[in-house]
Amino acid sequence: MINPKIIRKNPDMVKAKLKTRGIEAKEIDQYLAFDQENRDAIAEAEDLRKQKNQLTGQISQAKDKRSEETQAKIKQVKTLNNVIKAADEKQKKVYAQWRYIAIRLPNLPDDSLPIGPDEAEDKELRKWGTIPEFDFEPKAHWEIGENLGILDFDRAAKVSGARFVYYKDAGARLERALYNFMLDLHTQKQGYHEIIPPYLVTGKTMFGTGQFPKFTEDVYTVESTGMTLIPTAEVPLTNYYSGEILDEKDLPTYFTALTPAFRSEAGSAGRDTRGLTRMHQFNKVEMVKFCKPEDSYKELDSLTANAQEVLEQLGLAYHVIVLSTGDAGFSSAKTFDLEVWMPEQNIYREISSCSNCLDFQARRAMIRYRKEDGSVDYVHTLNGSGVAVGRTVAAILENYQQADGSVKVPDVLVKYMNGMTVIK
């Protein structure tokens, strides 16, 4: 949620910024009108309560409750109660209207973002690595995987439908090697706490990170319980501290977790129908940071560097782009995407997304910290993939494929593959 004080104080700035994210100015006008109306209603109801408290105070002090004077006061309070009830109802109604808008406004984009409605305006910032050259026609990863008998999409379709996969033998081993490698890197070298979180969360938790109420279509919610299968570990990791007030000395703190991510992929029918690129269930190693407001952009850079290191150690060529105002996620003020080189399609493909959400999620999930002077403020939260495991398997199969259909194992993974150097 955007800090209401910012919207009150700088409505024109907010309108201009949210315009770049598809929000009409009149929505902000509505917001401000409800906000003012709400505060007026609160003042009115509180004033009535004050009157009531004075009267009940007098009644409780009265020695003779049956005296005419006291009875008159009791009658007065009875009447006042009706007025208060009406005032409360009016206030609640206005508040609900205000809140309806407030919780659906996306975060304010940072000034440094390229302005544009979609990915066409994303800007490349830097490249790393050498794009591999092949003296044969490189195959797509699903073809390599099926030929080697390590990926089985057909049987997964039989059992679960489209966008599922079985990994088998060296394929399963490669997936496991990758996420162990990633977790070791994040925990041992980069200072993250390793977490295994719940994979089913409540609606309130989904609200905290910004998926709800706007994006219920993108996830799987279990009908019988109302619980949702996490679409990313960001949800349980960021909400770890929901409702809490942390100590300043405990910040920053970093979490990482390997979890499956479940996504309905509603609205992406027909896109990336083949291979590991777009699945209903995929493994992802996620990184989440909690930090003081003044540090969050510095933390975003190091978070992105942490993700880059995964790809660099694996020897996969990638580039980094900054997402445009319209392409960045709902909760994010600034997002860097890492895109890995995929030889068969000749394109860079998203494999990590690193975002600074500022206090947007912290306000929703009520994650605060107490400063040394005793005052309380919201933390800033960040999240990034470090990295999507399934897409990394795809990238390795394609980038490390050899003419005979075998796949070389990247050096850093050999020990995680029990010494295996080639998948054949």
Place this chain on the structure above:
RNA sequence: GGAGAGUUGGCAGAGUGGUAAUGCAACGGACUCGAAAUCCGCCGAACCGGCUUAUACCGGCGCGCAGGUUCAAAUCCUGUACUCUCCUCCA
């Protein structure tokens, strides 16, 4: 799934209808060269509204959460979440 107990300020812990004891910790002060001990003071800076440059201040709200009864609810009633114990079941 069944039965019972519990949820109060940073922590401990009273309070069965009249508006949140007390202890510890913390904080401020006195004493001291300084510290400890002791004494005095203060202590919901969780949140909301008003007034403010900001404090302060005023008010609201506040005893897990949401409702209800009452002039008045931590106290009574209903629902619900979570924790613990026992039983059942189970990886």
